[in-house]
Structures are given as structure tokens and as C-alpha cells.
Amino acid sequence: MNRSAVIDLLYRLADDALIIGHRDSEWTGLAPILEEDIAFSSMAQDEMGHALMYYQLLHELGEPEPDTLAFNRRARDFKCCGLVCLPNKRDWAFCTVRKFLFDAAESVRLAALSESAYAPLAQLARKLRSEKKYHLMHDRAWVVKLGESTEDGRQRMQKALDFAYPHALGMFEPTESDEPLAQAGICPRERELCSQWASAVAPVLKKAGLRVNENARPVYGGRVGRHPEALAELLESMQMVYQIDPSANW
Amino acid sequence: MGEAGRTSSPTTGTGNSPRVIRAWQALETVADPEIPVINVVEMGMIADVRESDAGIVVDLTPTFAGCPAIDLIRTEIRRAVRDAGESDVTVCVVFDPPWTSDRITEEGRQKLKDFGLAPPSAKSCGGPQASALEAVPCPHCGSVETEMESLFGPTLCRSIHYCQECRQSFEHFKEV
Numbered sequence: 001m002n003r004s005a006v007i008d009l010l011y012r013l014a015d016d017a018l019i020i021g022h023r024d025s026e027w028t029g030l031a032p033i034l035e036e037d038i039a040f041s042s043m044a045q046d047e048m049g050h051a052l053m054y055y056q057l058l059h060e061l062g063e064p065e066p067d068t069l070a071f072n073r074r075a076r077d078f079k080c081c082g083l084v085c086l087p088n089k090r091d092w093a094f095c096t097v098r099k100f101l102f103d104a105a106e107s108v109r110l111a112a113l114s115e116s117a118y119a120p121l122a123q124l125a126r127k128l129r130s131e132k133k134y135h136l137m138h139d140r141a142w143v144v145k146l147g148e149s150t151e152d153g154r155q156r157m158q159k160a161l162d163f164a165y166p167h168a169l170g171m172f173e174p175t176e177s178d179e180p181l182a183q184a185g186i187c188p189r190e191r192e193l194c195s196q197w198a199s200a201v202a203p204v205l206k207k208a209g210l211r212v213n214e215n216a217r218p219v220y221g222g223r224v225g226r227h228p229e230a231l232a233e234l235l236e237s238m239q240m241v242y243q244i245d246p247s248a249n250w
Numbered sequence: 251m252g253e254a255g256r257t258s259s260p261t262t263g264t265g266n267s268p269r270v271i272r273a274w275q276a277l278e279t280v281a282d283p284e285i286p287v288i289n290v291v292e293m294g295m296i297a298d299v300r301e302s303d304a305g306i307v308v309d310l311t312p313t314f315a316g317c318p319a320i321d322l323i324r325t326e327i328r329r330a331v332r333d334a335g336e337s338d339v340t341v342c343v344v345f346d347p348p349w350t351s352d353r354i355t356e357e358g359r360q361k362l363k364d365f366g367l368a369p370p371s372a373k374s375c376g377g378p379q380a381s382a383l384e385a386v387p388c389p390h391c392g393s394v395e396t397e398m399e400s401l402f403g404p405t406l407c408r409s410i411h412y413c414q415e416c417r418q419s420f421e422h423f424k425e426v
Binding site for chain 1: 345
């Protein structure tokens with residue numbers, strides 16, 4: 001096993017889950033309807049749980065404790081993609097589109113990882129995949145519902161998609177781990193996952209009456225620690241209590 | 251019992267030592283904190299119970315990875331097995347076998363239903379189908395004239411439905 005490549009992969013998975021989980025949790029108490037308030041809070045709880053599981057795998061490979069990884073690293077140490085960092089700005093269209101693009105990518109990735117040669121990750125992926133299906137069912141229903149709603153609704157969704165799509169392509173930023181992971185049968189190459197993802201999201205977006213900009217260019221940087229400023233702001237808020245006394249017992 | 255089955259037969263199985271059988275019996279007293287009418291054995295959360303050099307090891311396979319009750323369940327399991335006379339009890343959280351709703355026992359399903367919570371369909375094959383969520387039998391009147399209102403309910407494992415027949419809303423334990 002290529003240990004450093006596996007660790008890199010686990011950090012990407014864990015950090016994506018933690019940060020989208022935090023973004024989802026920002027809708028708690030604010031979502032447009034009660035059911036969605038609960039849905040986003042539940043999905044946040046799922047994502048935090050998934051992040052914890054990945055951090056535990058990292059800990060088993062000699063990395064620090066999960067709490068330390070979540071609450072005691074700076075933005076540049078995180079390996080999450082840019083898409084999850086972007087602020088919600090109380091924009092329901094953007095958050096719905098982002099969640100759909102993200103969960104579709106996660107579904108493709110978890111399906112592949114279920115067959116991973118790294119057994120602890122394969123076992124975990126099979127478990128998380130069964131939960132992720134509910135997220136995707138939720139997101140698909142809303143993307144189509146909002147896209148088909150009114151002209152105003154469709155335009156907002158199209159604007160959100162145009163903005164989110166280049167960042168979504170950035171989820172599949174190639175890293176130095178790509179080749180060793182693919183050759184060891186641990187995780188397929190990012191470009192392969194990206195093309196599976198694009199085929200998975202296309203029919204849903206089409207059904208919603210939305211158009212993908214074929215010329216969109218991916219926004220990279222997240223996997224090597226270059227993030228939008230919004231991540232530092234998010235971490236400041238998320239880590240605030242822990243940072244007051246990192247040795248406190250919870 | 252579901253397809254996944256158990257690696258050990260709980261309280262009556264052959265091949266289990268008296269200590270292991272006693273531990274299984276103790277586990278039957280540990281209630282699910284979110285649905286207290288059902289215990290962790292009926293819930294299918296116990297993957298294995300075995301003797302180690304020092305004591306008893308319990309493998310716990312969580313329902314949802316983000317379930318906030320896991321730590322509480324671990325503590326309760328340790329307490330119950332200790333009360334049954336063991337001094338050294340280790341609880342390992344495992345994902346192999348993964349928990350699926352097929353692991354809930356027949357008695358468990360009946361208890362969920364009596365509690366007013368529609369049990370998961372028996373053969374989920376590891377995941378939800380959109381269509382399956384549209385005709386969940388109402389736990390109150392049995393009608394399948396029901397609609398799914400929200401995929402997410404008061405806990406991670408429940409969705410919310412409405413029965414057109416008896417005009418009541420109800421919760422359903424999701425297939426995973």
C-alpha cells in the first residue's frame with residue numbers, strides 16, 4: 001500500500017465531508033421551509049459523521065486525533081475542494097445546485113471506493129453509500145422542482161449552475177496520488193470519476209431545464225491547500241470554541 | 251432475521267460458551283436510546299460477541315455513521331455486560347458487516363410497528379428506491395394510500411409520511 005497516497009485521499013474525503021457538513025448546518029433555523037430545515041440539518045449530521053469516520057481511519061494510520069484534525073488545522077492544511085468552501089450567502093438555489101453536484105460526485109466516488117483494494121476504506125464506503133443515496137434523492141427532487149417551477153426559478157437555478165459548475169469540476173483536481181492509487185486498485189483516477197459524474201448529472205439537469213456550459217474550465221487549488229478566503233472565515237467560526245481551550249474535556 | 255444474519259447465534263446457539271450466551275442475554279436489556287421499545291440485538295446492531303484473553307469483546311455495527319447515540323450505546327453495552335459478571339468488556343465499532351435495515355429481527359419489526367413507526371421493508375437490498383418510499387404501509391391502519399412528505403425526520407433513520415386513509419402522519423424507519 002502506498003501509505004502517503006492513501007492518507008492524501010482520506011484527507012480529501014474527510015475535509016470535503018466536514019466542510020460541506022458545516023455549510024449544510026448553516027441552514028439550521030433558516031431554511032425556507034421546516035422540512036428543509038430538518039433535511040439540511042440531518043444531512044449536516046450525516047456529513048459530520050462521515051468526516052469523523054474518515055478522520056478515524058487517518059488516526060489509525062498514525063495521523064492526529066479526529067478532533068485535532070477538525071479543530072486544530074489552518075485553512076492551508078485542508079484538502080477540501082473549493083466547491084464546499086463557497087459561502088451559502090442564504091442563496092437557496094446555489095446551495096441546492098451545489099449539494100446536488102457534490103452528492104452526485106460523492107455517490108460516484110463511494111461506488112468506486114466500495115471496490116477499493118484498501119479494505120478499511122471499502123467497508124466504510126459501502127456503509128456511507130447507503131446513506132448518501134438519500135441525500136441524492138433529496139437533491140435531485142429539488143433541482144428538478146425548482147428548475148421546472150417558474151421562469152424566475154429556472155433563471156436563478158441556471159445562474160447558480162453557471163457559477164457552481166467550474167468549482168464542481170474542481171472536485172476532480174488531479175493530484176500526485178492519482179497514479180499510485182489507481183495502480184494499486186485503491187481509487188480510480190480523478191478524470192475517470194469526473195467523466196462518470198458528468199454523465200450522471202447531465203440527465204437530471206436536462207430534466208430541470210438547465211444547461212451546462214460545456215466550455216466551463218475547472219477551478220483547482222483545493223486539493224493542495226489553496227482555498228477561497230471563505231474557508232478561513234468558516235474555520236474561524238467552526239473552531240472558535242475549541243480554540244478557547246484545546247485541552248478541554250467534552 | 252435478515253439476510254445479513256449474525257455471525258453468532260445469540261442466546262441459544264450451539265458453540266457459544268456460557269459467558270458469551272450470558273453476554274448476549276445482557277445485550278437484550280440495552281435499549282436503543284432513540285427508540286426505547288427495541289433493544290440493540292433486535293436492532294441488528296450487534297455483529298459479534300466473543301471471548302478474548304481478558305474478557306468479552308462486542309462488535310457494534312452502527313445504524314448510521316453519524317448516529318449521535320453511538321457513544322451512549324457503547325457505555326450502556328459495557329454497563330450491561332459488566333452487570334452480568336464480566337469485568338473486562340471491549341466494544342468495537344465495526345463496518346463489516348455493514349448495518350442494513352435487513353438486520354432488524356422479526357420481533358424488532360413488530361415492536362417498531364407497535365410503536366407507531368413503520369418498519370423498513372424486509373428486503374431492502376442495501377438501499378432505498380424512490381418508488382418504495384411512496385407506498386409505505388401506514389402503521390396505524392395498514393393502508394398503502396400513503397405519501398412521502400420528507401426524506402428526513404426527527405432522527406437520521408426516519409422519514410415522514412402521510413396516510414390518506416386515516417389522515418395521520420407517521421414516521422418510517424428508512425431502508426438502508
